[in-house]
Structures are given as C-alpha cells and as structure tokens.
Amino acid sequence: MSSRPKAHGIVPRKSLGQHFLTDDAVARRIVAAAEVGKGDLVFEIGPGTGALTVHLTRCAGWVVAVELDQVLIPVLRDALGGAQNITIVHGDALEVDFIHLAREAERTFGRPFEAMRFVANLPYYITSAAIRRILECGLPITTVVLTVQTEVAERVTAQPPDMSLLAVSVQFYGRPELLFTISPGQFHPQPEVESAVLRIRPHNRPPDVDAQTFFRVAKAGFSQPRKQLRNTLAVGLGLNKAQAEAILRQSGIEPSRRAETLSVEEWKRLASLFMSNKESVA
C-alpha cells in the first residue's frame, strides 16, 4: 500500500500533467484545508496514485475520484487498501456529470451529504477549464481546494487594478485565497514552476445579475485590457461610443478606466445596466 509512483514503476505522462505529490505532510495540509467532515462528499479530480485520496477516504463520508489515466486506477485501488467509501470513475473531469455522480454517491451513502467539496492537485493543462467546470457545476459546493501554478493562484486572487478575466470569473462565483506554496521538489517528476494551494469558498447564492450577460460584458472589456472601456465595450457589445460612455457613467465608472481596474461589483453594475438598456431599446 503505497501511493508512491516510483514504487509502482509508473512512468509519469507529461501529456496528462502528471506530477505526483511525494510529500505526505503536504498532502495532509491540502486535505486539512478542505475542512472535510464524515458526512461530506468530496470530489477529487486526478487522484493519480492516491497521495491525497488516501487521506480523503479517511476523513470524508464519500469520495468520488475522477481519473483520466486508466493505467493508474489499479495503483490507486492498491494505495487505498480496501477503503469502501469511494467511487473511482475512469473519465475526463471536463466531461463527467458531477450532479449525476453526486446523486449516485448519495444513494450509496444512504443519506444526504452535509457538504460537498472539491479537492485536486490539478493537471496544469486543464486549470482554467477545470476551475470553471467546478464553479459552474450547479452543486452547492462548500469549499474547493486546488493546487495550481503559483502564478495562476496569484492571478485568481488579484484585486483591482490587477484584475484579469480569470480573477473576475472566479470571484464572480466565490472568494479565493492563496493558502501556501509548494516547491517543485515535493513532486515527482518535478514541475518547472512553483505550485500554490488555492481555496475558493463559493458564494452559493443566486447571482444578483444574469451570469451570461455578466460574462459577455466582462469578456468585451478584457478583449483589449490595455484600452479604455469606452472603446472596448463599444466594439465588444456593438454599441456606439456615446452609448458605451452613458452606461459606464450610469454605473459610476469613469469611461477612461481599463478593465483591470474594475471590481466584480462594478462589472455586475455594468452588466445590469447593459441588460436593462438592451431591454428598453428592444
């Protein structure tokens, strides 16, 4: 029973972002950050050889682990030493139906879960897509704990005037915090960059603005982040400059500002006004 890839003769596949965590103290710290309880369901994306999974099965009610690489699944089962409270799914985390998996897990568990959480040392090539899938999966998620590149964690937690579309997207759904960093030497093989553990606490309340409109407006603003919003919004939203300026001013935003300087609240005001202006014109 070892989650160590070397002990199993596993040849890590770079194309699947395989960097296995080798430091058990770090694995415990990551799992502790997720605040998992015995009545909880935890989804793990990319369990690999089980560095986190062994701890998750000990503290969760049920674990659903989604792994794309079939070769690793018997190794993972071996590492788990007969733990009964886990469903191992061979599949792509960007495609599986998390709501369906949660329902199935609940049936097997026999009672409603007290909380649902996500934990993952993410393969870096799917970072943004995976974060988006988790936050938009439609389940009431309490915590999301993800190991990502430090640079990504810093971008996600940035504040005005250093916002990016990634920061706005994550902060629309929840409150992210960078908890601690992990050096490349704690993984096998070593990644080229430092990693960081990010915790996101989703808001879990219906957004006060239509999400589709919010992202349409934010994407238009960030299409040319160095340009003034009066220009980017006019081009991106099919408005003339006077209309773009009017919406910005009504939202209390100076039209010469740039996308990186806006807070999520300001994007929300802008999206609401864009929506009501559209309706009044229609």
Ligand code: SAM
């Ligand atoms: N959790 C393990 C650990 O901490 O040692 C492995 C982490 S490794 C960075 C990423 C894992 O995600 C690998 O096991 C890889 O095969 C798996 N993976 C890659 N792409 C995936 C996808 N689209 N869906 C699910 N798992 C994926």
